[in-house]
Amino acid sequence: MTGRGRHRPRPSGAAVARTGRGGPGRVRAGPELFEDGIRTAGRTGTRARDRDMAVRSTCGPGRARQSGVLSVPPATLGPMSDRWALAPAEDGGAELVPLGPDGLPSGPVVREPDLAAAVRSRPGVTRWVWRSTAGVYPRLLAAGARVERCYDIEAAELLLLGHEGRSGEPRSAAAALARLRGGPVPPDPPQRSAEPGAQSPLFEPRPVHVPLERLVEVYADQQRRHDAAEHPGRMRLLTASESAGMLVAAEMNAAGLPWRADVHRELLHDLLGERYAGGGEPRRLAELTDEVSAAFGRRVRPDLPADVVKAFAQAGVKVRSTRRWEIAKVDHPAVKPLLEYKKLYRIWVAHGWSWLQDWVRDGRFRPEYLVGGTASGRWVTNGGGALQIPKVIRRAVVADPGWRLVVADADQLEPRVLAAISRDPALMDVAGRASDLYQEVSERAFSGNRDRAKIAVLGAVYGQTAGDGLKNLAALRRRFPRAVAYVDEAARAGEEGRLVRTWLGRTCPPAAGTGGTADEEAGIPQDEPAPAEGDGEGDGDQERGPGYASSGSRARGRFTRNFVVQGSAADWALLMLAALRRACAGMAAELVFFQHDEVIVHCPAEEADAVAAAIREAGDLAGRLTFGETPVRFPFTTAVVECYADAK
Numbered sequence: 001m002t003g004r005g006r007h008r009p010r011p012s013g014a015a016v017a018r019t020g021r022g023g024p025g026r027v028r029a030g031p032e033l034f035e036d037g038i039r040t041a042g043r044t045g046t047r048a049r050d051r052d053m054a055v056r057s058t059c060g061p062g063r064a065r066q067s068g069v070l071s072v073p074p075a076t077l078g079p080m081s082d083r084w085a086l087a088p089a090e091d092g093g094a095e096l097v098p099l100g101p102d103g104l105p106s107g108p109v110v111r112e113p114d115l116a117a118a119v120r121s122r123p124g125v126t127r128w129v130w131r132s133t134a135g136v137y138p139r140l141l142a143a144g145a146r147v148e149r150c151y152d153i154e155a156a157e158l159l160l161l162g163h164e165g166r167s168g169e170p171r172s173a174a175a176a177l178a179r180l181r182g183g184p185v186p187p188d189p190p191q192r193s194a195e196p197g198a199q200s201p202l203f204e205p206r207p208v209h210v211p212l213e214r215l216v217e218v219y220a221d222q223q224r225r226h227d228a229a230e231h232p233g234r235m236r237l238l239t240a241s242e243s244a245g246m247l248v249a250a251e252m253n254a255a256g257l258p259w260r261a262d263v264h265r266e267l268l269h270d271l272l273g274e275r276y277a278g279g280g281e282p283r284r285l286a287e288l289t290d291e292v293s294a295a296f297g298r299r300v301r302p303d304l305p306a307d308v309v310k311a312f313a314q315a316g317v318k319v320r321s322t323r324r325w326e327i328a329k330v331d332h333p334a335v336k337p338l339l340e341y342k343k344l345y346r347i348w349v350a351h352g353w354s355w356l357q358d359w360v361r362d363g364r365f366r367p368e369y370l371v372g373g374t375a376s377g378r379w380v381t382n383g384g385g386a387l388q389i390p391k392v393i394r395r396a397v398v399a400d401p402g403w404r405l406v407v408a409d410a411d412q413l414e415p416r417v418l419a420a421i422s423r424d425p426a427l428m429d430v431a432g433r434a435s436d437l438y439q440e441v442s443e444r445a446f447s448g449n450r451d452r453a454k455i456a457v458l459g460a461v462y463g464q465t466a467g468d469g470l471k472n473l474a475a476l477r478r479r480f481p482r483a484v485a486y487v488d489e490a491a492r493a494g495e496e497g498r499l500v501r502t503w504l505g506r507t508c509p510p511a512a513g514t515g516g517t518a519d520e521e522a523g524i525p526q527d528e529p530a531p532a533e534g535d536g537e538g539d540g541d542q543e544r545g546p547g548y549a550s551s552g553s554r555a556r557g558r559f560t561r562n563f564v565v566q567g568s569a570a571d572w573a574l575l576m577l578a579a580l581r582r583a584c585a586g587m588a589a590e591l592v593f594f595q596h597d598e599v600i601v602h603c604p605a606e607e608a609d610a611v612a613a614a615i616r617e618a619g620d621l622a623g624r625l626t627f628g629e630t631p632v633r634f635p636f637t638t639a640v641v642e643c644y645a646d647a648k
Contacts, residue, residue, distance in 0.1 A: 083151075084122065085129040085219065087212040088136055094118045095212045099129060103220035109212060116143035127151055129219055131173045131210065133246035141254045152243040153219055155371070159239055160225050162507035165499055174208035176218045191382065231505060237625070238504035238571065242372060244578035248591060249369035249379070251581075255590045256364025257386075257397060258405075258602060264356050264396035271392065272348055282348060288341040295334035302341045350385045351393045359384050365397075369594070376563055377506050377570035378596055387595050397644035403604055406589075406611045407647035408636040410573075410597040410619065412437045415457050416634055417569045420627040421503050422486035426479060432631035445479040446472075460484050461565050463491060463558040487561045494560025495553040502567035503626060508560050568626070572634065573597065575622035583614035600644070608640045 083099040094115040100106035112118035119128070119140060127149040130136045140147065158171040169175070170188045178185045186208050210218075222239075229235035273283030281289070292302045296311045305322040312319050317330055324342060327335055359365055365386070373380030381387055389397075399405045411434075418424075419431035430440040442453035456472035458464065460483070477484040493500050500508040573596070580599065581591060589603030589611050601611045619634040639647035 082126040084125050085216050088115050103223040116145040119145050137250040150243050152246050155242045156239040167509035173210045235505040241574035245371040245574045248577050249371050253366050256366040257592045259360045259365040260396050260398045288337045291337035292334050376567035394645035399642050404608045406601040408615045408638040411635045413597045414565050418565050420630050420632040422483040424480050424482035427483045434635040445475050463561045490564040491557035491561035495557035500560040504571040508563045572622050572626045575625050576618045579618035579621045612638045
């Protein structure tokens with residue numbers, strides 16, 4: 001239902017039973033094989049339990065199965081195995097085969113007429129190996145079947161290629177098979193259409209078919225390639241958590257972010273005024289266009305940057321662009337209406353009436369998340385503007401009646417990650433507290449001046465040396481030498497063209513790459529922030545592709561300096577999401593939104609406290625799983641609200 005109607009009924013079937021093995025809201029470790037049968041030996045105590053938990057927590061919740069769910073007698077299921085490879089068939093069925101410890105078949109291929117029934121009838125399978133989660137899991141979810149864990153072959157191929165210094169090569173299963181057999185490598189199919197209804201699925205490009213037997217060959221080869229990685233255990237954890245992220249992304253798309261279309265329409269009317277016939281700009285934008293033109297003394301189109309730059313030049317003001325942070329410094333009567341126009345224009349284009357019609361159905365906004373969509377591993381979305389929702393539009397994100405939104409932001413995540421990966425004793429001590437990290441740094445290095453401390457820390461992470469940047473960095477280096485040396489070495493390695501990796505092993509692509517804020521939301525107008533100077537929590541927290549500003553070595557060095565921190569934060573976030581997913585398995589709560597270091601869980605009001613506690617536990621567990629034994633803490637600022645906008 002739309003508006004504040006009842007929450008959608010859950011699909012029937014044992015596969016979605018919410019009884020989780022650890023009980024509601026608890027993230028519990030247990031003795032289990034680590035990543036595809038490779039037992040992590042020689043570990044005891046909390047760390048061992050946490051690492052043993054990696055397979056569970058990175059690959060989904062344990063969901064209790066009710067009796068009577070098997071669609072075929074147990075004797076017909078084939079050999080017992082904790083891992084099965086699966087390939088869906090075009091007729092709605094599936095081919096399956098059990099796998100042995102080496103990743104190769106341990107029994108015959110089984111053909112089943114129904115994909116979801118094939119999965120439900122094998123409750124003992126702890127990991128499903130398939131070509132692509134995006135190509136399989138939505139079909140299972142639509143049929144009411146969920147899986148605990150999976151191994152996404154194409155996601156793993158992308159990570160392994162990068163680790164091997166082969167970024168940019170096709171990552172499809174067909175390409176991996178061709179490389180394995182020495183044949184011609186087919187290109188990857190293009191990304192499918194972003195906008196809903198833009199193109200019929202009948203005309204979407206289809207991947208090259210790979211038979212199940214050949215798919216298993218690729219999987220087995222990937223297991224050998226994991227063994228050859230610089231840190232095999234970390235690399236296995238990375239590919240496992242990336243696969244877990246794929247499950248989370250698909251489930252968030254299926255659940256959808258609660259969205260009140262009526263509230264959204266009211267907001268648009270209040271902000272933009274009436275819509276004119278013919279699809280032209282709404283009233284308020286037309287009024288602001290008139291104000292801008294009057295200030296310049298001639299007709300100016302504020303939606304055309306070249307026209308605005310030319311108008312300023314004619315007025316004797318030189319500007320290089322129409323970015324907000326640049327023109328805000330200009331003393332001219334056109335600036336105020338121009339800034340207001342830019343803000344409202346972006347809302348109209350990115351989240352206006354057309355967006356509402358295209359993207360919101362039955363009271364839910366369902367973006368398509370692309371796990372690891374940027375070089376550093378951060379997620380993006382395939383259209384929809386999910387990662388660019390203006391605060392004013394967040395008023396439309398409203399929980400169902402009797403439900404709440406638990407909104408959690410990881411506090412000062414990147415500086416804490418820097419402490420964990422650099423192993424700087426002083427910075428780990430600072431980051432081992434839940435208090436304001438920048439204030440703690442200021443007490444040690446900047447005589448209590450928090451602003452200087454923040455500028456210095458962000459300058460170290462982002463390579464900012466303008467103004468007092470060098471002086472602040474020198475002070476930081478004296479107190480936290482290993483932390484600064486860590487990012488300095490990452491920058492130096494990038495400048496020299498060496499491979500640079502996150503803590504778990506995600507590898508920076510070569511200098512000729514893509515990335516950046518514009519890639520996060522294709523088709524969404526971007527108003528690029530000012531260069532990071534530490535004047536705001538989010539300033540500079542943007543990804544630049546290597547060589548974006550220039551193709552020179554220094555540009556790549558600036559990118560790799562930040563890559564090791566931002567990418568390792570993305571490593572942590574994957575494990576946090578996976579642990580939280582498992583913790584929510586015993587509740588009605590559902591993950592509905594994720595962005596970099598922010599997560600939203602939609603839950604009944606009575607579960608809100610348990611969810612908030614589960615988020616904190618998931619963050620702590622992710623820290624231990626990702627970075628090992630370290631005093632660094634990863635606290636959250638959590639708000640329990642009915643409306644998303646009230647959380648900020």
